[in-house]
Amino acid sequence: MSILVTGGAGYIGSATVELLCERGERVIVLDDLARGHRGAVPAEVPFYHGEIGDEDLVRRIVREHGVESCIHFAALAYVGESVEDPARYFRNNVAQGLRLLDALLAEGVKRMVFSSTCATYGEPVQVPIPEDHPQQPTNPYGWSKLMMEQIMRAYDRAYGFRFVALRYFNAAGATRRCGEVHEPETHLIPNVLAAAEGQLPYVAVYGNDYPTPDGTCIRDYIHVADLGEAHILALDYLRRGGASDAFNLGNGQGYSVLEVIETARRVTGKRIEVRFEGRRPGDPSRLVADATRARTVLGWRPRYGDLETIIRTAYEWKLAHPRGYDS
């Protein structure tokens, strides 16, 4: 029996594939390489270059490899881009996501660990944010993920399709094999490190008039290996017969954009120029997780909680892979 990992050539997906392989699980990756890298997937892992919305392909993979569960990372995931082109986000994340669910169900696969996001909460009314916080996304990306959560809930009731929605806060850092390489890169920490290495002239800070102590947005950064570990625990939970549920994944500690830049200056020892720009549409001011439930129900224990460690692992990976992945 094997696990279908969609989006397994992407940043968090490839790090999770690495952990699953270390644990001796049989893994199959499906990715259209819109944002991922073939070189991020170990050569021994069967790889399919295709879309999650290709029902015939998904059904064939399930039959040929005896797939029993799916970890579904594949999605477009840029907040700003989703505000500019919502159609692309709803088509890719929801319409194609729905076809993936239907193909799995048609082949009798009824277990999914789903990449959801803190962006499903929108502007928080309570911080740290618990799972039962109101879900009112401020951008189409967040809506696309919330729609998938709701579709899966209905599928559970009607068809017994069990899922765990993992609502990650901000993924960061690198594992031994896998780091963050996106084209274009919109995420803060890779951009800060690119500025440290002279690949960007400065870091653009989007907004310094937010209602936070230094005026810049606050986020809860969580190490990619800790995210990967949570997927394995969630899969074990579903295999034990656990009920469908949602879990926040974060450290419970918020850092402002300026604090991230200051920490990166310490870690790299480099000058990092900053330029203040206007707010980025769709950005909530402060997102910090209450991840108590993942700890108590799944037994999750993040190991790389401290921001300096998170940034150091990202920096070390970048120095070891100055041009990113070869393919």
Ligand SMILES: NC(=O)c1ccc[n+]([C@@H]2O[C@H](COP(=O)([O-])OP(=O)(O)OC[C@H]3O[C@@H](n4cnc5c(N)ncnc54)[C@H](O)[C@@H]3O)[C@@H](O)[C@H]2O)c1
């Ligand atoms: N990075 C974060 O901080 C963060 C936070 C919360 C949630 N998430 C979610 O986690 C998941 C992984 O994020 P990531 O940062 O690794 O992103 P990523 O872009 O690196 O990885 C996503 C992968 O999915 C693939 N993909 C996209 N659409 C596809 C499709 N229709 N068919 C097949 N493959 C497709 C891409 O090529 C890419 O390899 C996403 O679902 C994202 O929404 C990420």
Ligand SMILES: O=c1ccn([C@@H]2O[C@H](COP(=O)(O)OP(=O)(O)O[C@H]3O[C@H](CO)[C@H](O)[C@H](O)[C@H]3O)[C@@H](O)[C@H]2O)c(=O)[nH]1
């Ligand atoms: O060059 C940059 C990049 C980012 N930022 C700021 O840094 C913060 C973090 O931005 P990221 O782009 O790194 O992360 P987001 O919080 O926008 O997005 C992440 O968390 C989201 C939930 O809000 C989604 O889940 C998304 O997939 C994931 O990338 C934001 O305030 C952003 O405005 C900058 O100031 N300059």
